[in-house]
Each structure stands twice: as structure tokens, then as C-alpha cells.
Amino acid sequence: MLDQCLVLCNGKGGVGKxxxxxxxxxxxxxxxxxxxxxxxxxxxxxxxxxxYRQTGDSDDGRALHRAVVDGADLTPVSSVRTGLDVVPAGDFTHAVYARLAARDRRVPDVIAPLEALGRGYDLVIVDTPPATQVALDVAFCLARFLVLPVGIDTGSLDGLELVSDRYHVVRSRGLNPTLEPLGVVLFGMDPAEPRLAREVRADVSWELDGAAPVFDTVVRHRPRAARDLRRHGLVPSEYLRAVWDARLDPATHPGADRLDDGAAGLAEDYWDLTEEVLARMDERLTPRPAVAGSAPATLPVGAGRG
Ligand SMILES: Nc1ncnc2c1ncn2[C@@H]1O[C@H](COP(=O)(O)OP(=O)(O)O)[C@@H](O)[C@H]1O
Ligand SMILES: [Mg+2]
Structure with a gap:
């Protein structure tokens, strides 16, 4: 298990993981x-x-597959940004999961190379697929913290049930007793409807009954920016810079008028969220006198409904 490791998870897709x-x-x-x-x-x-998909630098999960199957050292795609390396996924990741499904293979075969590689970093972030138990089991054995994105519809809360189930299994079997929820991120909130965001926050807090605090920062709904971001392979702060550059020099940036003015707000949300997540992680990792029963054994998802 890696202390400096968090996993983005929700059994539903489209919630911003x-x-x-x-x-x-x-x-x-x-x-x-x-x-x-x-x-x-x-x-x-x-x-x-x-x-790194657009630039052809993804290995489709080949390096992880080779590490699991042949015991090769796991080599990441290095420097997709300064200080950021990646273990990509793709068709070979399916093969890793198929191998895990075979009776004699165990999750630790996959964890070991990721753990060995991850130890060389200050922070490891794991992105997971929706509704894939085996991927959650791998992620939950590797990580210390869960970050749970939730959208405005209650369906995305249902997606926490699979998370809760695997969380319980991994902890109760002693596979990773230190796994703990770090917090919930409210995703895709309309800034023009602050009341709605407050309602969603109250619902989520009620559902989770204190098992996972909701981060103060919410990620606003900006569909135009989101489309551009993914198309151009830019994170919000980089997109904001591109919008500014285009505004300053429209001649060399035809189509600049179509860039999303709301990019600044989105970049700000992610700036604040990053600060909050890192601060909360650092706080949890600061040694303190042991407190009995600090993390809940289950996430009480659904407790407040029905
Ligand atoms: N701030 C945003 N506002 C609106 N839509 C967004 C925003 N950020 C991302 N999206 C879009 O929401 C969809 C789901 O996001 P994604 O991160 O892929 O979710 P997941 O990984 O949970 O499936 C994608 O189509 C993405 O482009
Ligand atoms: Mg995703």
C-alpha cells in the first residue's frame, strides 16, 4: 500500500473521475x-x-501487462508534464484483468509493480473505470485514500454502493486496513444555481452520514470548456492560458472567439480543489496519537434513503 496515493472512484460513469x-x-x-x-x-x-493519447504516447497498458506477466520493471510514460509521469491504460489492461479473473492469479501480482514504481513519487493518483470490481480491488489494495466524485443526479450516489461494497471487502479481509475516504467532490454544479449545489451537498452528507466529508470546493458545469479541454489535451489552467493568449493575439488564433470565457472559473475551481485535497492528505498523514476506530468499516451509502 502507498500512503501518498489516492484513487478516484464511483461505480457510475460520467461523474468526473x-x-x-x-x-x-x-x-x-x-x-x-x-x-x-x-x-x-x-x-x-x-x-x-x-x-498523451492524441500525441500517440500511450502504450495502451502494455508496460503494466508486461510487468504483471513477465515480471519486467514497470516503466511509465515519463514527463507528460514537468514532474508528471503516467502508467497508461488500454487493450492490454483488459488482458491484465482477464488474467486476474483466472483462478490462480491474485491482485497482489498487479499491485507489486505499481507499488514498486509508485514509491519513487510524492503522489500517486489512480483513475478507475465505472462498474469494474477487479479494477477497484487493485486500486483499493494500492491506495490509502478514496476521492469520490458525485454529480447532481442521485444516480451518481447509487454508484457509491459498489465503492462501499469493495471498500468493505478490502478492509475486512485485511487486504488494506488503512484505506480511508478522503472526501466527496461535487462535480458539474451550475454556478447560477447555488441553492441546488447546497441541496446536493446536504443530500450527500446525509447519505454518507459523516463517513466521507464533502470538499468545500465544487467543480462547476462548463460543457464548452470541457469539450475543448478533452479535444486539445489541456487541463483547465492550461486552457485558461490558451484563452488569454488567443484574446491577446486574435490574428494568430482564428476561432478564439469560440473559446469559453468561463475557463477562468473552472481553472479556479481546480486550483482550489487541488489545494484542498493535498492539504487534507497531508493532514491525515501527519503522525498523531492513535485514535481507536478512526475510519468507518463501511461507507453507509443508502442509509438515509428509502
Ligand atoms: N466542468 C465540466 N462541466 C461539464 N461537463 C464536464 C466538465 N468536466 C468534464 N465534463 C464532461 O463530463 C463527462 C464525464 O466526465 P469524465 O471525467 O469522463 O467522467 P468519468 O471519468 O467519471 O466517466 C465528459 O464528457 C466530460 O467532457
Ligand atoms: Mg473516466
Missing amino acids: SSIAAALAAGAAVRGRRTLLVDLDPAGSVDQDLG
Whole structure:
């Protein structure tokens, strides 16, 4: 298990796991933390968010597959940003999961190379696929902290049930007793509807009954910027810079008028979120006198409903 490791997870897709993973990873690297992003979603989009899919630098999970099958050293794609390396995912990741499904293979075969590589970094961020138990088991054996993105619809809360189930299994079997929820990120909130965001925050807090605090920072709904980000392989702060550059020099940036003016707000959200996540992690990792029963054995998802 890696202390400096957090996993983005929710059994539902489309709740912002990959967008947040990319922005946090790039944001932490900018702050001088040597960061490794581990992509465990063969069908995910974090590779497009960071742009190494578009540049042809993804290995489709080949390095992880070779490390698991042949015991080769795991080599990441290095420097997708200054201070940020990546273990990509793709078709070979499917093969890793198929191998794990075989009866004699165990999750530790996959953890070992990731753990050995991850020890060389200040921070490891894991992006996971929706509804894939085996990927969650790998991530939950590797990481110390869960970061749980949730959208405005209650369906994304249902997605926490799979998370809660695997969290319970991994902890109760002693596979990773230190795993703990770090917090919930409210994703895709309309800044024009602050009341709605407050309602969602109250619902989530009620559902989770204090098992995972909700981060103060919410990520605002900016569909135009989100589309541009993924298309161009830019994280929000980089997109904001591109918008500014284009505004300053419209002649060399045809189409600049179509860039999203709301980019500044989105970049600000991710700046604040990165600060909050890193601060909360640092606080949890600061040695303190032991307190009995500090992390809940289960996430009480669904407790407040019905
Ligand atoms: N701030 C945002 N506002 C609106 N849509 C967004 C925003 N950020 C990302 N998106 C879009 O939301 C969708 C889901 O995001 P994604 O990060 O891929 O979720 P997940 O990894 O949970 O499936 C994608 O189409 C993405 O482009
Ligand atoms: Mg994703």
C-alpha cells in the first residue's frame, strides 16, 4: 500500500473521475510534487484529458501487462508534464484483468509493480473505470485514500454502493486496513444555481452520514470548456492560458472567439480543489496519537434513503 496515493472512484460513469484525476495530477505536479498517474480504465479518457493519447504516447497498458506477466520493471510514460509521469491504460489492461479473473492469479501480482514504481513519487493518483470490481480491488489494495466524485443526479450516489461494497471487502479481509475516504467532490454544479449545489451537498452528507466529508470546493458545469479541454489535451489552467493568449493575439488564433470565457472559473475551481485535497492528505498523514476506530468499516451509502 502507498500512503501518498489516492484513487478516484464511483461505480457510475460520467461523474468526473477522469477530468478530476487529470486536473489534480497536473495541479500537484505544478506545485512541485513528483506525481504518477495510474490509469486503470481501459475505456477511459484521462489520456485525452492530458493529451498523451492524441500525441500517440500511450502504450495502451502494455508496460503494466508486461510487468504483471513477465515480471519486467514497470516503466511509465515519463514527463507528460514537468514532474508528471503516467502508467497508461488500454487493450492490454483488459488482458491484465482477464488474467486476474483466472483462478490462480491474485491482485497482489498487479499491485507489486505499481507499488514498486509508485514509491519513487510524492503522489500517486489512480483513475478507475465505472462498474469494474477487479479494477477497484487493485486500486483499493494500492491506495490509502478514496476521492469520490458525485454529480447532481442521485444516480451518481447509487454508484457509491459498489465503492462501499469493495471498500468493505478490502478492509475486512485485511487486504488494506488503512484505506480511508478522503472526501466527496461535487462535480458539474451550475454556478447560477447555488441553492441546488447546497441541496446536493446536504443530500450527500446525509447519505454518507459523516463517513466521507464533502470538499468545500465544487467543480462547476462548463460543457464548452470541457469539450475543448478533452479535444486539445489541456487541463483547465492550461486552457485558461490558451484563452488569454488567443484574446491577446486574435490574428494568430482564428476561432478564439469560440473559446469559453468561463475557463477562468473552472481553472479556479481546480486550483482550489487541488489545494484542498493535498492539504487534507497531508493532514491525515501527519503522525498523531492513535485514535481507536478512526475510519468507518463501511461507507453507509443508502442509509438515509428509502
Ligand atoms: N466542468 C465540466 N462541466 C461539464 N461537463 C464536464 C466538465 N468536466 C468534464 N465534463 C464532461 O463530463 C463527462 C464525464 O466526465 P469524465 O471525467 O469522463 O467522467 P468519468 O471519468 O467519471 O466517466 C465528459 O464528457 C466530460 O467532457
Ligand atoms: Mg473516466
